[in-house]
Amino acid sequence: MTILDNIDLAIEAGSSVAIVGASGSGKSTLLGLLAGLDSASSGSVRLLGRELSEDERAALRSGSVGFVFQSFQLMPHLTALENVTLPLELQGGGGIGTREAATHARGLLEQVGLGKRTGHYPKLLSGGEQQRVALARAFVTHPAILFATNPRAVSTPPWATRSSI
Numbered sequence: 001m002t003i004l005d006n007i008d009l010a011i012e013a014g015s016s017v018a019i020v021g022a023s024g025s026g027k028s029t030l031l032g033l034l035a036g037l038d039s040a041s042s043g044s045v046r047l048l049g050r051e052l053s054e055d056e057r058a059a060l061r062s063g064s065v066g067f068v069f070q071s072f073q074l075m076p077h078l079t080a081l082e083n084v085t086l087p088l089e090l091q092g093g094g095g096i097g098t099r100e101a102a103t104h105a106r107g108l109l110e111q112v113g114l115g116k117r118t119g120h121y122p123k124l125l126s127g128g129e130q131q132r133v134a135l136a137r138a139f140v141t142h143p144a145i146l147f148a149t150n151p152r153a154v155s156t157p158p159w160a161t162r163s164s165i
């Protein structure tokens with residue numbers, strides 16, 4: 001089955017692009033390809049001026065690219081602060097120190113209005129609060145590109161059939 005056919009898309013640095021379309025039309029599939037989470041049966045994707053290769057995908061994911069998924073994908077056994085700090089810890093030796101990482105993560109949680117919720121586990125947070133934790137986590141590594149699936153999902157009624165990537 002063909003999901004995406006003859007796609008030719010260029011997104012300029014610094015721009016914000018929303019891709020909208022009917023449910024099942026292929027938005028999430030396209031995002032997966034652009035973000036290097038998936039590979040196409042033919043064609044190529046260039047990200048930040050570089051052809052996406054198998055080797056580069058993991059490196060890109062850990063640094064240059066941030067994701068906010070529709071279901072947020074927060075780690076249930078980590079607090080909000082620990083969830084936001086995690087990407088910095090995964091960067092390992094090349095990243096910043098533990099204390100600095102926590103300070104930076106706390107600052108981001110304050111920016112999204114969750115300064116008083118840093119010690120809460122995801123299940124104790126509302127859907128919108130979880131989404132804001134996911135946003136803070138996506139920004140913590142200063143990604144060059146942020147990919148977000150259904151960023152308005154929280155406020156979109158479940159019966160809506162159009163959604164943005």
Ligand SMILES: Nc1ncnc2c1ncn2[C@@H]1O[C@H](COP(=O)(O)OP(=O)(O)OP(=O)(O)O)[C@@H](O)[C@H]1O
Nearest residue numbers: 003021022023024025026027028029030161162163
């Ligand atoms: N893992 C999969 N295996 C097989 N087919 C899939 C898979 N994921 C999605 N599809 C199919 O690919 C098509 C595009 O799906 P996709 O998830 O990209 O749509 P979408 O535009 O993001 O939809 P929505 O707005 O509902 O999130 C659909 O027909 C779907 O059934």
Ligand SMILES: [Mg+2]
Nearest residue numbers: 027028029149
């Ligand atoms: Mg989708």
